[in-house]
Amino acid sequence: xxxxxxxxxxxxxxxxxxxxxxxxxxxxxxxxxxxxxxxxxxxxxxxxxxxxxxxxxxxxxxxxxxxxxxxxxxxxxxxxxxxxxxxxxxxxxxxxxxxxxxxxxxxxxxxxxxxxxxxxxxxxxxxxxxxxxxxxx
Amino acid sequence: xxxxxxxxxxxxxxxxxxxxxxxxxxxxxxxxxxxxxxxxxxxxxxxxxxxxxxxxxxxxxxxxxxxxxxxxxxxxxxxxxxxxxxxxxxxxxxxxxxxxxxxxxxxxxxxxxxxxxxxxxxxxxxxxxxxxxxxxx
Numbered sequence: 001x002x003x004x005x006x007x008x009x010x011x012x013x014x015x016x017x018x019x020x021x022x023x024x025x026x027x028x029x030x031x032x033x034x035x036x037x038x039x040x041x042x043x044x045x046x047x048x049x050x051x052x053x054x055x056x057x058x059x060x061x062x063x064x065x066x067x068x069x070x071x072x073x074x075x076x077x078x079x080x081x082x083x084x085x086x087x088x089x090x091x092x093x094x095x096x097x098x099x100x101x102x103x104x105x106x107x108x109x110x111x112x113x114x115x116x117x118x119x120x121x122x123x124x125x126x127x128x129x130x131x132x133x134x135x136x137x
Numbered sequence: 138x139x140x141x142x143x144x145x146x147x148x149x150x151x152x153x154x155x156x157x158x159x160x161x162x163x164x165x166x167x168x169x170x171x172x173x174x175x176x177x178x179x180x181x182x183x184x185x186x187x188x189x190x191x192x193x194x195x196x197x198x199x200x201x202x203x204x205x206x207x208x209x210x211x212x213x214x215x216x217x218x219x220x221x222x223x224x225x226x227x228x229x230x231x232x233x234x235x236x237x238x239x240x241x242x243x244x245x246x247x248x249x250x251x252x253x254x255x256x257x258x259x260x261x262x263x264x265x266x267x268x269x270x271x272x273x274x
Contacts, residue, residue, distance in 0.1 A: 002154060002157035002158055002160075002161060003157050003160065003161075005161045005164075006160055006161055006164045009161065009164045009165050009168045010164055010167075010168060012168060013167070013168035013169075016168075016171075017171075020171075048173075049169070049171055049172040049173065050172060051165075051169050051172050051175050058158075058161065060158070060161065060162050060165065060178065060180075060221055061161045061162075061164075061165055062165040062168070062169060062175075063165065063168055064168045064169050064171075064172050109171065110171075113170055113171055116167055116170070116238065116242070117167060117168060120164050120167055120168075120245065123245065123246075123249050124160065124164070126249075127157075127160070127249060127252050127253070127256075130253060130256050131256060134256060134259060134260055134263070135260075135263060
């Protein structure tokens with residue numbers, strides 16, 4: 001049945017967007033996880049989305065899936081704090097390359113997309129229920 | 138009498154099937170609103186309905202076993218992918234994505250309304266039929 005694909009499409013989008021939200025949460029939580037400037041600390045994580053067909057018989061029904069999580073390649077944020085136990089010889093401590101403003105924007109965008117797809121699902125559910133009730137009453 | 142009813146119902150059933158398919162296509166657009174390089178698509182409903190009705194009402198579809206055979210009109214084959222077109226984008230984003238959330242939401246709501254209208258028409262056709270064959274009151 002055709003309308004069930006709408007559920008799969010919306011569900012794939014919900015999964016993908018919640019993974020994106022997970023990445024944002026993880027980035028924001030670790031925004032201040034200081035580490036030594038020699039490396040090894042937390043790197044901002046970004047998800048990569050790709051369109052993917054949900055059913056082999058209907059190639060136009062494209063869902064979305066997360067293909068990989070990439071680490072941000074921007075340099076770490078260096079803060080001069082010579083009293084910190086993590087400071088290097090010049091007195092710098094490295095903080096993750098998380099751009100807090102960018103992550104907030106990412107979070108809002110992900111949450112809006114999530115809401116849209118929940119709406120899609122609820123409309124599809126409504127239409128299906130009406131179709132099933134076609135011969136009742 | 139029954140063949141007339143069959144014709145009427147077949148029209149509505151075809152239209153309903155295409156509406157469901159358009160719902161899928163738009164749901165796919167909404168799901169991929171954050172996917173890089175995804176191009177928004179839409180179903181040309183008029184063209185799809187005409188080709189579907191021409192296929193199912195005019196002639197019976199033929200199964201061909203060789204490329205040199207003349208292909209018959211198939212009810213479902215011609216309607217789906219042929220009428221699927223890429224949307225002309227007003228403001229494409231830098232990552233190559235052409236999904237405009239507002240346009241898609243409007244299309245989704247419009248399509249859901251049409252779907253419900255078809256369901257109502259179908260339901261009233263069934264109602265008329267049951268009135269005609271029902272007991273005298």
